Amino acid sequence: MMSKSWFNRLLLSYMPIFIIVVTFTFFVFFQLISEQGRKEAINANSMLSLQAMRLIDSSLRAVDNMVMKESINNQSLIHFFNSKEGGDPYINISAVMKMNDMIAYYPIIDSIYLVRYEDQVVLSNATNGHIDTYPDKAFIEQYRNTISQKWTNVRTFEQFTILNGKKVVSLVRGAPFMTSEKGMIVVNVAVDSLQRLVNELYDSKVSFIRIKDGAGNELLKQAEPVKSMHIYANYKSSYSNWSYISGFVQGTFIQTVSLLYNAWFMIGLALIVAGLIWMIYVTRRNARPVEQIVSRFSGYKLALSGSRNEAGSGRIDEFVFIESALDNLTEQAKQYQQQYKEDLHLRTRNLFHRLIEEGTELTLEDWRREAERLQLPAPAESHALIVLEIDKYGEFCSHYSRNDQNLLKFALRSITYELSSRSGYESWAEWTASSRLSVILFANEGAADVKMLVQLCDSIRSWTEQNMKFTVSIGIGEPALHQHAIAKSFQQALEALDYKMVLGENRLITREDMMSQGQVEVYSYLGIIRSAVYAFRKSENSWREQLDDLFSQMKQGLLTKDEIMNVINYLLYSLGRELSGQGKECQAIWESEALPILTDKLDHCHSLENMREAIIGKMVELEDTLADMRYSGQHAGIILEMRKMIEEEYVNPNMSLEYLSEKFNMNAKYVSKLFKETTGEKFIDFLIHIRLNEAKRLLLESRKSVQSIAEEVGYTNAISFTRIFKKVVGSSPGEYRLETRKAEKWLTEHGSEKR
Structure with a gap:
């Protein structure tokens, strides 16, 4: 238990600071009241200007209205x-x-x-x-x-x-x-x-109002010179175009409050300075016992059990107790320091990421100092960045346990260090992603030799292929001649790996490989997709050739993985949209069976060829399923012929149930009922769907007018076509053309934008 004298000493030492804080709080309170009063006075002055303006405007308006009324009546x-x-x-x-x-x-x-x-x-x-x-x-x-x-x-x-x-x-x-x-x-x-x-509204000894006409002339006589007035409000009448300026005369309440504000502010600063001085003095005086404890602590250690001053005294010596507590804290600090040394690899990874990430403020001197502490290679004259990516990483994870994966990754990292050392490079490798090993190579004799760098990467790739059960693809960035270029070189290496799906796995990818390929805009593939899906819906065999041509062009063009996935997603979207118009059964088969299976297959594809086989194979199965659906049922053959006639003659303005009943010698109502039972949708909905799909295609692939497109899809009246189009699609043909092209442009930019 602390002695009473020590308690009183501390209490009296800090009592003046308490008094200063309370006093300053009172000053702040009074200052807030004064400031509030000043703001209220300014608001009242603004209301004075508004009141004067409204009073004069209402008086003038009354005269104006009276003159107009009397001149008329x-x-x-x-x-x-x-x-x-x-x-x-x-x-x-x-x-x-x-x-x-x-x-x-x-x-x-x-x-x-x-x-x-x-x-x-x-x-x-x-x-x-x-x-x-x-x-x-x-x-x-x-x-x-x-x-x-x-x-x-x-x-x-x-x-x-x-x-x-x-x-x-x-x-x-x-x-x-x-x-x-x-x-x-x-x-x-x-x-x-x-x-x-106006004079009835205010006291000229406290405030003033000045009114100026549109030419700036003073309307009112001034009781005080302008220099003794302070303006707080300025309004302009929208009726008379006169300006109403108001404020306070110098020496009034507002100025007094402002002066008091300055005085209170200075007093507050003085109190703060006095409090700081007193606090420093008291702290220095009360720090002497702590200094004694530190002095004793530096000389020897006292066990916590010896915290009693004298045997049988029954009183705890607080200084000895604090000293023992400090010993305990010191021991904990040593344990934390030991743990910190064991976790140096975290600092190593942090430094690596600061080097390869853009926007960090790491200086060359900081890098050199931190590298020396962590026993890492010192900064060289130039550096090179390579990124090793394990091919088919999903299969790699499924074939090996977690321990085996870590062992194989350790082996890949070790062989990278070994081969780099043989080529004359110091290296520093870190796993920056689960499947990517990023390596900084240090060249101490001028710029890194690109040929030697390529040979080193090829030796790493070939060793992995021969001795491991997996392969790696390596992205190579341009040599970095200064520290801040390392991040750029790292991004170039990552960008190179994005083209692995097109250029192939188990290979080196350099910037020259990317520049040598002819780039093709993603937008150019969208027309092929729409045409192939349209042919698939009409059961034409040409859809396979068109998809083969699509994948062939994608392989020849330089597309990143993200760009390829954007094109494939658009293909799936177009296919689903077309099948949704073939009836509820077709839509159900697509959404519940075909699409989930196809999506799962695409997630495991690592090349364009795998994607082509997966998509065409599933579409062939889907084509057979849809064909079986069309030919099943008692009246399926008749309805199939009707559907074929509608798809071939939808441009005929006379296409209707009566037209089909005459062609097939059947009652029109029976044709409608049969069509609905077999296909799951009404005849008119099926006809509108075909016409509007063709209209959408013409809107996107041509510059023809709405009237011309309406005639080409079977509508003699553009107004009727526009009304039906807006009812089904939700927008007019012109709006659909504009919005869809904007969406395709966004898809193109989003997919083909280069980092």
Whole structure:
């Protein structure tokens, strides 16, 4: 049990740090409150700008709507604009009274005047006269031909020449409202009225609002100079195109909060520094007993059983106890260190992968230092990468037990080291995959000799073939003249092995072998596949020749394993799609029997020839099965003839149940029933399927129009063809052509893209 004095000493030592943390927490709390208040004030200021904008816009809109309504409905205004030259005094008086009513109803309106184009008369709420004598003539001439749909910018308006002008914004509306051919109505709103509206919203000692028209002119008088204001919000009205700018006057609450924020921030930093200084001081003072323990520990070891200070004292000496615990931890650390030395091979594999993987940040000096620690070959002037892959690895795993597999792999690795040493190369080999042994060869005298490298690889291959019960294929990368080129050389070796299915097993594959072969785009095989599957569905013998030609072209072309599998998958997909249209029984046979067996066989194929034999053999069996199905049953022969006629004459627009009943001298309803019972699908579905399959082929293999294709497959009307096509396929013919070609292009790029 620790002594009470020691406990009190530690408690009092760290108490100031606790006080500092609590104090700083209070400062942070008050700072958060102040910051929240500042944000709320800024939000309120933004709402002030929005409120001012909405207030002014609503007032102006109300005036605008009133002017439009009165210009359309008020008879006094209509009679004024319809009056002839000279006018009727009563009409003028009525118009003036109406203008006064409008001003009384909307106090923000300063003045209104009417302009009649026919006799150039101007009538306002205060005077009337000719345009030439009216002080606002220039404004009238400016807007006479271009009636503004919104309020004008701020301007000076003079009602009488003897009086000073007044700052106003004006609304100009034509009369009549739709044509504007007889005159115009001008409504002037004094800027002072807008000023009064806005002043009611805020306190000018705390905040401010500035309003600018579309030309950037100030509408309101500023109580404070601009330099003493800080802008926080800026909005633009979509109605008037005016800008509303608001903020706070310097020295207000926001600035005070900002200053307090800076002060609190400095106080917080000071508290943190003080806490760090105190913590360092306390730690140094309390570290002295630990230093004594370390000093004693370095001199001798004390058993855990001797942790009592004095016999019979009944009290545990905490320092001796800590010392004994440290002894125990030290012993465990030694055990971990010993285990670490035994697991050096993990570090070795890690270093190997860092060398062959792109993007690692391993430097040459780090490599040299780590190689020295792990007793590996030091970096050389140049390096070469080869990858040995066990052929038919599935059979290798099935023939040998796990122990035998490990023994054979060890033998392959050992012979690689031995033959490399005889050829003058230091080597470093690691199993980077279950079937692949990757080897780095170190050439200390210039660049690696490619001929010697090929001879070495061939000797490894031939020794394995003669002495082992399996063979290997070897991918060879280009010599790496610097460290970072090792990863590239490794990728080249892997890429070479991808062509093993085409070039053959138990051989060397170099970059020259790949470049010497003529590459063929995967897209070119798709047409052959569709044609062969189509011939298979129609029971034509040409499908075998077409598939033989397909595999022959694939063998001549330079395709990787992934590209070959993409082509084969497309073949299986096309075959399944065609058989799905032959009835439910054909589809069931394909999905439950043929496809699973064929897929399993393809998984165990290691060459194109194996794939060709597996696919053609299974298709021959499937062809016989389908033939037996067609010829079985009481009416199978008749239905077979009907199907053959439909497949040959599907382009005939008159092909129907009635047409077949006449040809076979049978009732149309009976033909329909017989066809459904024998084939599992309706006659019309079978006919549509054949026509649409041919239409799909023409859409993909030709550039013919939809109308032309519709006629070629038995539809006289392209609209009917498009409707049926979209109902069955789910998209229009044009969309199907575009989407399928995009899918085939993706398949081509995905399969033929080179690493």
